Amino acid sequence: MQNKQMQSKLKSLFxxxxxxxxxxxxxxxxxISLIIQMRNQTFLTxxxxxxxxxxxxxxxxxxxxxxxxxxxxxxxxxxxSTIAFSGMxxxxxxSAYPSIHPLVSLLExxxxxxxxxxxxxxxxxxxxxxxxxxxxxxxxxxxxxxFVVSGGRWVSAYQMSDGFKKIATGTFLGVNNLxxxxxxxxxxxxxxxxxxxxxxxxxxxxxxxxxxxxxGIPKKRIxxxxxxxxxxxxxxxxxxxxxRYASAQGDTAVGYELxxxxxxxxxxxxxxxxxxxxSGLALGAILFAILNNALPLIxxxxxxxxxxxxxxxxxxxxxxxxxxxxxxxxxxxRRNI
Amino acid sequence: xxxxxxGTIILLIIVSFVIPFxxxxxxxxxxxxxxxxxxxxxxxxxxxxxxxxxxxxGIEEQGFxxxxxxxDLPTAExxxxxxxxxxxxxxxxxxxxxNDYDALEPVAKNAMQAGIKMFSADSALNPASxxxxxxxxxxxxxxxxxxxxAYDMVDGAGQIAILSATSQASNQNLWIEWMKEELKDxxxxxxxxxxxxxxxxxxxxxxxxxxxLLRTFPDLECIIAPTTVGIAAAGLVISDKDLQGEVFxxxxxxxxxxxxxxxxxxxxxxxxxxxxxxxxLAAYTATALSSEEITGAAGETFSAGRLGEYxxxxxxxxxxxxxxxxxxxxxxxxxxxxxxxx
Numbered sequence: 001m002q003n004k005q006m007q008s009k010l011k012s013l014f015x016x017x018x019x020x021x022x023x024x025x026x027x028x029x030x031x032i033s034l035i036i037q038m039r040n041q042t043f044l045t046x047x048x049x050x051x052x053x054x055x056x057x058x059x060x061x062x063x064x065x066x067x068x069x070x071x072x073x074x075x076x077x078x079x080x081s082t083i084a085f086s087g088m089x090x091x092x093x094x095s096a097y098p099s100i101h102p103l104v105s106l107l108e109x110x111x112x113x114x115x116x117x118x119x120x121x122x123x124x125x126x127x128x129x130x131x132x133x134x135x136x137x138x139x140x141x142x143x144x145x146x147f148v149v150s151g152g153r154w155v156s157a158y159q160m161s162d163g164f165k166k167i168a169t170g171t172f173l174g175v176n177n178l179x180x181x182x183x184x185x186x187x188x189x190x191x192x193x194x195x196x197x198x199x200x201x202x203x204x205x206x207x208x209x210x211x212x213x214x215x216g217i218p219k220k221r222i223x224x225x226x227x228x229x230x231x232x233x234x235x236x237x238x239x240x241x242x243x244r245y246a247s248a249q250g251d252t253a254v255g256y257e258l259x260x261x262x263x264x265x266x267x268x269x270x271x272x273x274x275x276x277x278x279s280g281l282a283l284g285a286i287l288f289a290i291l292n293n294a295l296p297l298i299x300x301x302x303x304x305x306x307x308x309x310x311x312x313x314x315x316x317x318x319x320x321x322x323x324x325x326x327x328x329x330x331x332x333x334r335r336n337i
Numbered sequence: 338x339x340x341x342x343x344g345t346i347i348l349l350i351i352v353s354f355v356i357p358f359x360x361x362x363x364x365x366x367x368x369x370x371x372x373x374x375x376x377x378x379x380x381x382x383x384x385x386x387x388x389x390x391x392x393x394x395g396i397e398e399q400g401f402x403x404x405x406x407x408x409d410l411p412t413a414e415x416x417x418x419x420x421x422x423x424x425x426x427x428x429x430x431x432x433x434x435x436n437d438y439d440a441l442e443p444v445a446k447n448a449m450q451a452g453i454k455m456f457s458a459d460s461a462l463n464p465a466s467x468x469x470x471x472x473x474x475x476x477x478x479x480x481x482x483x484x485x486x487a488y489d490m491v492d493g494a495g496q497i498a499i500l501s502a503t504s505q506a507s508n509q510n511l512w513i514e515w516m517k518e519e520l521k522d523x524x525x526x527x528x529x530x531x532x533x534x535x536x537x538x539x540x541x542x543x544x545x546x547x548x549x550l551l552r553t554f555p556d557l558e559c560i561i562a563p564t565t566v567g568i569a570a571a572g573l574v575i576s577d578k579d580l581q582g583e584v585f586x587x588x589x590x591x592x593x594x595x596x597x598x599x600x601x602x603x604x605x606x607x608x609x610x611x612x613x614x615x616x617x618l619a620a621y622t623a624t625a626l627s628s629e630e631i632t633g634a635a636g637e638t639f640s641a642g643r644l645g646e647y648x649x650x651x652x653x654x655x656x657x658x659x660x661x662x663x664x665x666x667x668x669x670x671x672x673x674x675x676x677x678x679x
Contacts, residue, residue, distance in 0.1 A: 040552075040553065042552045042553065048552060051548050055541065055544070055545055055548075147380065152380070152382075152386045153386070154593070154594075156591075156593040156594045156596065156597065156676070157569075157573070157594065157596070157597035157598070158593070158596040158597040158600070158676060159593075169577055241540075245540040245541070245544065245570070245573065246569075246573055246597070247540065247569060247573075247594060250382075251382070252540070292541070292542070292545055293545060293548075293549075296534060296545055296546045296548075296549035296550075297549045297552065297553060299532070299553070302503075302504040302534075302535040303504060
């Protein structure tokens with residue numbers, strides 16, 4: 001009797017799709033970390049983990065926004081340009097008025113990104129422009145604007161105030177600011193997407209847009225909202241990026257949107273919308289950060305680095321698909337009984 | 338009937354007299370308004386802006402017109418389109434900083450067939466596509482100078498590493514070859530080159546590569562970064578980790594980007610050529626080619642305004658080139674006057 005209960009408990013543990021998927025990714029991360037640790041003993045030291053998290057924080061903040069966009073079956077290719085533009089404008093402001101408070105810079109960048117996101121959101125939700133086209137267009141517009149505002153020049157470390165650079169190098173209770181900001185955003189986002197009405201409506205719009213509309217969900221407003229949030233996060237990330245690398249250039253973060261999309265998909269967020277969890281997203285972003293940090297550490301030829309990165313991502317995604325398919329199959333069998 | 342025939346003949350005679358005159362007048366007008374084009378790799382590149390500025394100055398101070406063009410993306414296809422337009426405009430010369438060594442060959446040959454003087458600056462075209470090439474500095478001199486700088490910074494003994502751009506970057510790879518050549522001198526027996534890392538000229542990757550170098554080789558004393566993104570990233574990491582005095586960085590960097598790290602001691606000194614002068618020298622090469630003072634053959638000399646006399650020499654790739662001069666050294670004494678320039 002007890003044995004049977006145990007068995008059914010185990011079964012329910014394994015058949016619970018979402019749990020297992022994150023567990024799979026988690027074990028994958030553990031495995032990869034052990035392999036890297038065997039090749040370079042400094043990988044799992046506290047200071048390297050700190051470095052890894054600092055370097056991964058900007059990507060993981062962006063992944064939050066991208067998750068919401070992907071949940072609604074959309075995509076946003078403009079974020080690399082938004083990072084460059086918001087970073088450039090805030091850096092230009094700081095170089096002109098060095099006494100400005102860092103929080104003002106952060107707010108400035110966030111608002112700029114929010115504005116760009118709003119334009120894409122309106123294009124997609126009101127004018128029914130395909131997200132890939134709307135964001136591709138804005139990607140070029142915003143990149144061009146970056147060159148226009150900077151006049152083709154760039155802002156260097158010596159032109160930025162210490163306070164501004166402290167945004168990325170300073171600490172809060174001993175933890176680097178970037179990590180703190182990323183963690184706060186994840187906690188807030190976890191609550192928002194799982195426990196607020198709007199958060200659940202994002203899932204509903206993504207998994208079945210027609211049903212969502214019929215059941216009274218303001219579909220257009222939700223879709224507009226996800227691009228606004230994505231833009232705001234990209235704007236914030238722009239300021240963090242420029243403070244982190246102490247340099248604002250016209251070509252900042254070119255192509256970075258693809259890294260963000262890769263990390264998001266790695267975290268199990270479906271490109272076809274409606275499914276994905278915050279815990280998976282965090283693991284995906286961490287795995288991506290590990291790859292970026294560890295590949296230089298394990299001394300492989302640079303020709304192999306990119307190939308390895310691609311292989312790991314493909315493996316993780318394929319594992320994801322297999323697990324998902326198996327679970328759907330078991331779910332069907334269960335329904336038969 | 339007869340009258341009309343005579344009339345036609347007279348008209349023809351008049352026309353045949355007038356046409357050559359108008360043609361020569363047109364030709365004279367064109368010679369006075371020589372137009373020289375400069376095609377950079379892509380827009381929005383600060384380094385390219387400075388090169389174009391130098392080219393414009395050099396052309397305009399000789400009283401000619403400069404046409405400055407650059408595509409949105411650094412691709413050969415985009416440059417081909419621009420060069421085709423310039424051929425249609427019948428400019429006198431085209432100078433390209435090539436996005437691809439070989440891919441521009443067909444369009445470059447078309448230009449030369451149309452009588453346009455075709456040459457490259459900074460980033461070369463292959464010898465079949467160019468009359469000559471304006472090179473920033475001698476690759477050998479750059480490679481050797483950087484190793485000598487590292488030798489100086491580590492006091493003659495210690496571990497050094499190189500942080501380059503991409504593993505396929507032809508400029509960087511050539512300089513690294515010369516660095517290795519210089520290291521063969523017995524003088525450098527106590528210098529150990531522990532790794533060549535590639536930051537791909539991306540901020541985030543260059544920072545991660547620098548961090549990995551410092552972690553993997555705790556005794557590392559000097560990083561040579563022959564790329565502007567890499568050297569700034571290395572300077573940033575050394576400053577963030579407060580390693581000034583223990584680890585030094587040198588290489589090729591933009592003065593504005595490196596001012597901070599030269600002042601805080603992370604980078605005692607570094608080098609770069611002057612992009613304004615590259616453009617300026619290209620301008621005088623353009624006019625010397627179009628006036629047929631030079632043809633691009635090795636051994637020819639010409640005068641390049643404020644820069645003085647230059648000689649065309651054989652390049653390593655069977656073509657010819659003009660070398661701007663040794664790389665310029667930036668240190669704490671001159672960085673403040675340069676950091677606002679570029």
